[in-house]
Amino acid sequence: MDFDFSDDAKALREQARKFLDERSGPKVARTVMDGGDATPLWREVVDLGWPAARVPEANGGVGMSSEAACVLAEETGRSLAPVPLIQSLMATEALLLLGTAAQQARWLPGIADGSIIAVTGWAEGGAASPAVAHARVSGDTMRGSKSPVADAAAAHLAVLSATGSNGTQLYLVDLTGPGVAVTPVATLDLVRPHSALTLADASADPLGTPDGYHDWLDRAAVLSAFEALGTATAAMDMAVAYAKERVAFGQKIGRYQGVKHKCADMFIKLELARGHALHAAWAMEAGAPELRQAAAAARVASLEALAFCAEENVQIHGGIGYTWDSDCQFYYRRNRALVAGLGSRTFWSERLVRSLEQRNAAAA
Amino acid sequence: MDFNDTPEDAVYRAKASAWLAANAGEYRNPPAIPYSREEFVRRSRAWQKAKHAAGYTGITWPMAMGGQGLSPMHSIVFSQEQSRYHVPTSLFDIGLGMCLPTVFTHGQPDVVARYVAPALAGDEVWCQLFSEPAAGSDLAGIRTKAVKDGDDWVIDGQKVWTTNAHLSDYGIIVTRTDPSAPKHKGLTMFIVDMHGPGVEARPLKQMSGGSDFNEVFFTGVRVSDSHRLGAVGDGWKVALTTLMHERLAVGGKPSHAPGYATLMALAATIDTDTGPAMAQRDVRQRIAASYIADEGIKLTQMRALSALAKGQVPGPEQSISKVVVAKTMQDMAAFAMDLNEAGGFVTTGADPDLARLQGSYMASAGLRIAGGTDEILRNIIAERVLGLPGDLRPDKDLPFNASVAA
Structure with a gap:
């Protein structure tokens, strides 16, 4: 039994943590919130080869396993790095899983060398889940709108869900082409930029099948679970550090069980989520049939941990945590970005139970 | 990442599995009626003796103590295979898991020689x-x-x-x-x-x-x-x-305790006033939550096993086990009884799944206390894992008789 990341993935994680500890974190998030430009950081990330991690060598990449994408997502989440890396990794998974050789050759080299920023989008502003798309494709053009789409303002390529003649599936849309309008939308997350895409007969290249769309959702959920784990861990670490230094009633507040048990609960939720996320990472790399349930469980458990850590981090900080100048708000707000990014716990819990029912029916 | 045994562990598993198949056949199913005290003791001793004769006791103990001198993984592999059968082991769990290791670590040589072998052989409890x-x-x-x-x-x-x-x-x-x-x-x-x-x-x-x-x-x-x-x-x-x-011996969910699958099976049989239970969103959310807790603990244990398999000390993740397991059992059982409305309260003629959940509801209240309360376990996680300061202990440095008097 070897239920842990490979040495290669661990080495990449260490490299990413070291770099992002130095170059990112809440301070950098604040400068971006205040209008600063994070493009230089993205250039450094490209130079480190992270967007190329999963791209096959034949397409100009490094050809690492999906574990590499998982650890990069976790470290990006931990550091709140204001770069479009996770979107790029999710789009890369879509191309790797569903793309034809021609589609891969067209887009992956640019993603690997940073000349193309790719994003993914399913939401259409309303209460629908990732299973539903009102955007329509007929012939080879798409009509409709997608919002919010993270990191789209700087992007060249979008992998979007839409409904065509075969059902709801993914399409590749060149954001620099005609019929595409990208306008900023304000969200609760003041660091990660989001946009609305308006598609008026924009050229849309089908990527895979309707079933393939759901296979991709599983993989995107695994990456988002690792991102959530990273962000939640940073929120827990912040809460624990404060509980060790803040004094009230003559002692460190971390001595009070009302505070320390909250911290213990953060750890408990995080460890449960980490087990599921690792299981999902294994299933993703192995192409195991358990991926559907493992990815859903990882997504639900990690969102549960993130919401708890982000909310209770503010609570442990008390009044100072509620101020604009406190870093607590970054985790509290990012929690909502991660929920909105790929569907809520309700959607993924339902998907988990449905996959358990299907497994039971198949076993019967 | 893989979930397979190393070649060495696989050989040991096959050997243990074959031995169990040949010797534990009568324990494939739980007893139809619970054993009497005498029957439980007789069967427990007989099972311990059989294992001892076959070299499946004291697996990790030093050979000088009559053990097998093998790794924790061997012991875990044997336990995993043994747990496929309803063999009576609980009479010896505490003695062999906790007491005798203390005896041979801290006892005087002639005392160690006197007590360790009979305990291992199932002669003394x-x-x-x-x-x-x-x-x-x-x-x-x-x-x-x-x-x-x-x-x-x-x-x-x-x-x-x-x-x-x-x-x-x-x-x-x-x-x-x-x-x-x-x-x-x-x-x-x-x-x-x-x-x-x-x-x-x-x-x-x-x-x-x-x-x-x-x-x-x-x-x-x-x-x-x-x-x-x-x-x-x-x-x-x-x-x-x-x-x-x-801490090494306990932690996981009690084998044969009801889990999310029991909840799913039960929900499939229930009609609520708003339709079949399995079609209700709240029911499905609770099943998902149970799955995440049950399977999450198993996966956490696999992470610890992976560390053991590599000869490393498992990380702190193992410490979450009992605190999650006990409360999940209680919550899941309570939800199952809620689903059954008044039927969940009646024990006469209860369906076997419901009866197990009723039993689990009663047992979990004890499990949340035994071997470290939920509160003590949270203190341990907060203090030893997260490094938060310990609770104030006003009596810690006082002479005991002074603090008791106060």
Whole structure:
């Protein structure tokens, strides 16, 4: 039994943590919130080869396993790095899983060398889940709108869900082409930029099948679970550090069980989520049939941990945590970005139970 | 990442699996009616003897102690295979898992030679005499005293929550030998003969109706100084050895406790006033939550096993196990009973899944306390894993007899 990341993935994680500890974190998030430009950081990330991690060598990449994408997502989440890396990794998974050789050759080299920023989008502003798309494709053009789409303002390529003649599936849309309008939308997350895409007969290249769309959702959920784990861990670490230094009633507040048990609960939720996320990472790399349930469980458990850590981090900080100048708000707000990014716990819990029912029916 | 055995573990698993198939066949299913006390003891001893003869006891113990000298992975592989059968092992779990490792780590050589082999062979049953009426979570607050008298010690006091004391031949007991020392310093551990004069074990009836544990009274019980474990005054350190073994021994979900699959099976049979239970979103959310807790603990244990398999010390993740398992059992059982409305409350003629969940609801209230309460376990996670400061302990450095008086 070897239920842990490979040495290669661990080495990449260490490299990413070291770099992002130095170059990112809440301070950098604040400068971006205040209008600063994070493009230089993205250039450094490209130079480190992270967007190329999963791209096959034949397409100009490094050809690492999906574990590499998982650890990069976790470290990006931990550091709140204001770069479009996770979107790029999710789009890369879509191309790797569903793309034809021609589609891969067209887009992956640019993603690997940073000349193309790719994003993914399913939401259409309303209460629908990732299973539903009102955007329509007929012939080879798409009509409709997608919002919010993270990191789209700087992007060249979008992998979007839409409904065509075969059902709801993914399409590749060149954001620099005609019929595409990208306008900023304000969200609760003041660091990660989001946009609305308006598609008026924009050229849309089908990527895979309707079933393939759901296979991709599983993989995107695994990456988002690792991102959530990273962000939640940073929120827990912040809460624990404060509980060790803040004094009230003559002692460190971390001595009070009302505070320390909250911290213990953060750890408990995080460890449960980490087990599921690792299981999902294994299933993703192995192409195991358990991926559907493992990815859903990882997504639900990690969102549960993130919401708890982000909310209770503010609570442990008390009044100072509620101020604009406190870093607590970054985790509290990012929690909502991660929920909105790929569907809520309700959607993924339902998907988990449905996959358990299907497994039971198949076993019967 | 992979979930397969190493070639060495796979060979051991195949061997264990074949041996179990040949020797545990009658335990494929749970007993139709629960065993009587005598039958339970007889079967437990017979099973321990059979394993001993085949070399499946003391798997991780040193060969010099009659063990097999193998790795923790071998022991875990055997336990995994054994758990496919409903074999009676609980009579020996505490003795072999906790007491005897303490004996051979801290005992004097002739005492070790006398006691270890018969325990391993299933001839003698052991219990652990730690908790007292006034010392549960605060274990170092025990009051049972031992006073030196010639070459002997004389023990007076009371222990409680002692699992299997009424079935045991020997026990390890923590006593206070110096009441004027601070509470962690004045303790000493001994081996005590449970059949000796002055020892009386009285089974306690639990809230669930079962009787697994006892209160045990000690009145002028004489123990030879040769039966001391560790130095005089080192009882707390010795007890920590025992508890370290306890942490390795317990933690997972009790085998055969109902899980998310039981909840799914039950929900499939229920019609609510708004339609089939399995079609209700809240029911499905609760099933997902149960799956995440149940499977999350299994996956957490696999992470610890992976570390063991590589010869590393498992990380702190293992510490979350019992605190999650016990409360999940309670919540899941309560939800299942809610789903059954008034039917969930009636035990006469309850469907077997519902009956198991009713049993789990009663048992989980005890599990949340046994072997470290939810609160103590959260303290341990917060203090040892996250590094938060310990609770204020005003009596920690006071002479024990001064703090008790206060």
